[in-house]
Amino acid sequence: MDRLPAGAEEPGLRMYRVMAMIRAFEERVGELAEEIPGAVHLYIGQEAVAAGVCSVLRDGDHLASTHRGHGHAIAAGCEVEAMAAELYGRSDGVCSGKGGSMHIADLGHGMLGANGLAGGGVPLACGAALTARQRGTDDVAVAFTGDGGANQGAVLESLVLARMLDLPVVFVVENNGYAQATSAARHFSGTDMSARAAGFGIPGAVVDGADALAVRDAASEAVDRARSGRGPTLVECRAQRFHGHMEGWDNQAYRPSGEAERLRAEADPLALLRRRLTEAGQPADAGAELDRAEKESAARVQAAFDRAAQPAEPLLTALTTDVYAAH
Amino acid sequence: MRTITYAQAIREALVERMGQDESIVLMGEDATSAWGPTQGIEQEFPGRVLDMPITESAFVGAAVGAAATGLRPVVDLLFVDFATVCFDQIVNQAAKLRYMTGGGVRVPLVLRAMWGTGMRRGAQHSQALHPLFVHVPGLKVVTPSNPADAKGLMATALQEDDPVLFLEHKMLYFTPGEVPEEPYAVPFGEASVVREGSSCTVVAVGRMVQVALEAADRLAESGVRCEVLDPRTLSPFDNAAVYRSVEKTGHLVVVDEAHPRCGLAADVAAQVAQDCHGALRGPVRMVTAPHAPVPFSPALEDAFTPDAAEVVEAVRATGAGEPAPALA
Ligand SMILES: Cc1ncc(C[n+]2csc(CCOP(=O)(O)OP(=O)(O)O)c2C)c(N)n1
Ligand SMILES: [Mg+2]
Numbered sequence: 001m002d003r004l005p006a007g008a009e010e011p012g013l014r015m016y017r018v019m020a021m022i023r024a025f026e027e028r029v030g031e032l033a034e035e036i037p038g039a040v041h042l043y044i045g046q047e048a049v050a051a052g053v054c055s056v057l058r059d060g061d062h063l064a065s066t067h068r069g070h071g072h073a074i075a076a077g078c079e080v081e082a083m084a085a086e087l088y089g090r091s092d093g094v095c096s097g098k099g100g101s102m103h104i105a106d107l108g109h110g111m112l113g114a115n116g117l118a119g120g121g122v123p124l125a126c127g128a129a130l131t132a133r134q135r136g137t138d139d140v141a142v143a144f145t146g147d148g149g150a151n152q153g154a155v156l157e158s159l160v161l162a163r164m165l166d167l168p169v170v171f172v173v174e175n176n177g178y179a180q181a182t183s184a185a186r187h188f189s190g191t192d193m194s195a196r197a198a199g200f201g202i203p204g205a206v207v208d209g210a211d212a213l214a215v216r217d218a219a220s221e222a223v224d225r226a227r228s229g230r231g232p233t234l235v236e237c238r239a240q241r242f243h244g245h246m247e248g249w250d251n252q253a254y255r256p257s258g259e260a261e262r263l264r265a266e267a268d269p270l271a272l273l274r275r276r277l278t279e280a281g282q283p284a285d286a287g288a289e290l291d292r293a294e295k296e297s298a299a300r301v302q303a304a305f306d307r308a309a310q311p312a313e314p315l316l317t318a319l320t321t322d323v324y325a326a327h
Numbered sequence: 328m329r330t331i332t333y334a335q336a337i338r339e340a341l342v343e344r345m346g347q348d349e350s351i352v353l354m355g356e357d358a359t360s361a362w363g364p365t366q367g368i369e370q371e372f373p374g375r376v377l378d379m380p381i382t383e384s385a386f387v388g389a390a391v392g393a394a395a396t397g398l399r400p401v402v403d404l405l406f407v408d409f410a411t412v413c414f415d416q417i418v419n420q421a422a423k424l425r426y427m428t429g430g431g432v433r434v435p436l437v438l439r440a441m442w443g444t445g446m447r448r449g450a451q452h453s454q455a456l457h458p459l460f461v462h463v464p465g466l467k468v469v470t471p472s473n474p475a476d477a478k479g480l481m482a483t484a485l486q487e488d489d490p491v492l493f494l495e496h497k498m499l500y501f502t503p504g505e506v507p508e509e510p511y512a513v514p515f516g517e518a519s520v521v522r523e524g525s526s527c528t529v530v531a532v533g534r535m536v537q538v539a540l541e542a543a544d545r546l547a548e549s550g551v552r553c554e555v556l557d558p559r560t561l562s563p564f565d566n567a568a569v570y571r572s573v574e575k576t577g578h579l580v581v582v583d584e585a586h587p588r589c590g591l592a593a594d595v596a597a598q599v600a601q602d603c604h605g606a607l608r609g610p611v612r613m614v615t616a617p618h619a620p621v622p623f624s625p626a627l628e629d630a631f632t633p634d635a636a637e638v639v640e641a642v643r644a645t646g647a648g649e650p651a652p653a654l655a
Binding site for chain 1: 356382412619630
């Protein structure tokens with residue numbers, strides 16, 4: 001993660017690169033889902049959220065993710081090669097094959113981890129913010145949660161904690177409309193998370209989660225607030241998931257028929273950003289640049305998975321290592 | 328007899344009891360669109376299957392309160408790992424209400440959850456947490472290993488007046504087995520002798536019953552006859568059945584998917600060491616997962632989970648099948 005130095009590549013272009021990498025990665029995971037062990041929850045449709053939020057983070061900041069964590073990891077700067085290896089449980093994976101899709105973590109990139117428990121990562125992000133506060137740095141932390149996870153006690157308690165201690169944390173609620181088969185309309189019961197934040201004394205914002213530039217603006221304001229010691233913000237990103245809850249399991253009978261296809265046609269975050277960047281004509285050859293980014297991502301992802309799918313000798317001694325620092 | 332799966336067997340008991348007992352309600356995340364044992368029950372009993380938000384503390388606690396006031400909730404926790412989110416409600420509230428009120432409150436509550444390794448779900452979706460619950464007075468803990476027991480044990484769970492953790496092994500859901508069509512109940516606290524033998528007692532929990540039977544087959548080839556015992560309920564636990572068997576065989580192996588320390592295997596081994604020491608003619612062996620979280624890597628997960636080869640080795644290490652030492 002890095003805050004862009006002056007004169008660096010235009011942020012929109014950079015976000016597009018990240019989003020193209022996430023899309024390529026997730027499309028490939030989707031194709032390989034039957035072969036990849038365990039469960040995978042794809043981020044397709046929500047790319048602008050991770051890319052927009054992480055575009056305003058820098059080294060020293062942290063993020064905590066969810067079960068749908070590949071996009072956050074890529075936006076944080078994790079290597080897709082090490083992630084692909086992890087998905088196959090290889091010993092050269094980013095977590096030595098011990099974590100898998102639902103537990104990709106990489107502290108070197110500030111990534112505290114995907115999480116198997118809904119809402120489970122949110123208090124961890126508060127903890128990273130506490131470290132920054134105690135040490136007197138101006139680092140911040142971002143807590144990602146889904147709409148369903150946002151109902152967890154741990155998340156609501158985190159709002160209380162963050163306000164009381166004025167923690168430099170940004171809560172990002174990715175409201176993709178569903179928690180598995182339960183619609184947000186039901187489980188948020190006519191409220192929204194940003195409105196709830198107000199009840200906790202925390203400023204809240206709602207943005208279009210398909211619009212990377214809008215997400216970036218909202219995240220920028222929230223992160224600036226945290227960095228400057230003015231405490232937490234909650235940003236609700238209205239996003240869409242184009243796939244089922246997880247691959248190979250969800251027939252999406254709870255969705256109006258054709259919804260996912262319609263969203264893909266009308267609210268694709270990559271198409272939206274592409275339109276913005278090419279219309280702005282900055283750089284002049286933006287279209288070609290974006291095409292190149294997509295091609296490069298696809299090639300890199302293809303190579304990463306080709307390699308990860310090769311048979312590997314498991315390191316069975318690893319079974320009981322890493323349980324303790326010392327025991 | 329007709330054959331159905333473990334999931335269907337559990338469903339049968341639920342549907343049968345819901346027909347008999349109007350106080351039964353099913354609660355859980357996406358309960359009305361669930362797969363597995365509760366699939367489609369909403370259509371049969373409209374209004375009695377309730378979708379919950381992702382708020383385990385709230386809905387498990389509410390189930391405890393509802394149980395105390397006249398309902399008989401059956402809560403689906405999905406993965407047993409999620410029980411940790413609402414541990415207060417299970418351990419401090421559900422388990423203790425009767426005792427703290429001097430018997431004034433009953434808590435007829437069933438908490439269903441799937442457990443165990445095998446689905447490549449990693450450290451937070453694969454645990455075997457039954458020892459935690461067995462440790463807590465006031466909770467009953469059930470671990471069916473086959474469809475017929477699953478149906479009978481669920482029928483009993485739904486007529487208990489105490490909170491029951493009904494732990495369904497995720498790798499058994501599609502296991503077929505012969506299951507009687509008529510309603511019946513399998514009592515709690517009665518182990519079943521799954522296979523008779525004279526050389527070594529093998530106590531196995533949940534999916535490990537199959538593993539123990541496989542080991543018993545292999546050992547039989549060399550004349551070692553294992554007696555495989557499935558406790559079926561871990562709390563209450565049928566000590567007497569284990570003691571009877573050990574008195575006969577003189578040897579004991581306990582096979583459990585949970586971790587070794589303060590676990591079910593250690594508990595059974597300790598009880599036998601204390602209460603029928605005289606019958607033992609060799610060391611007791613425990614076959615468990617290691618003292619480590621469940622790894623994601625399939626190769627590591629397979630190595631983590633006890634298998635038949637480990638059970639064979641453990642039975643041999645007890646000295647079972649060797650001639651008894653001549654009396655001096
Ligand atoms: C504590 C806990 N309860 C239940 C689950 C099962 N579960 C996994 S994902 C999920 C839905 C999460 O919905 P949301 O937070 O909206 O995230 P999304 O899947 O939409 O990204 C549920 C219920 C879980 N992982 N953790
Ligand atoms: Mg959601």
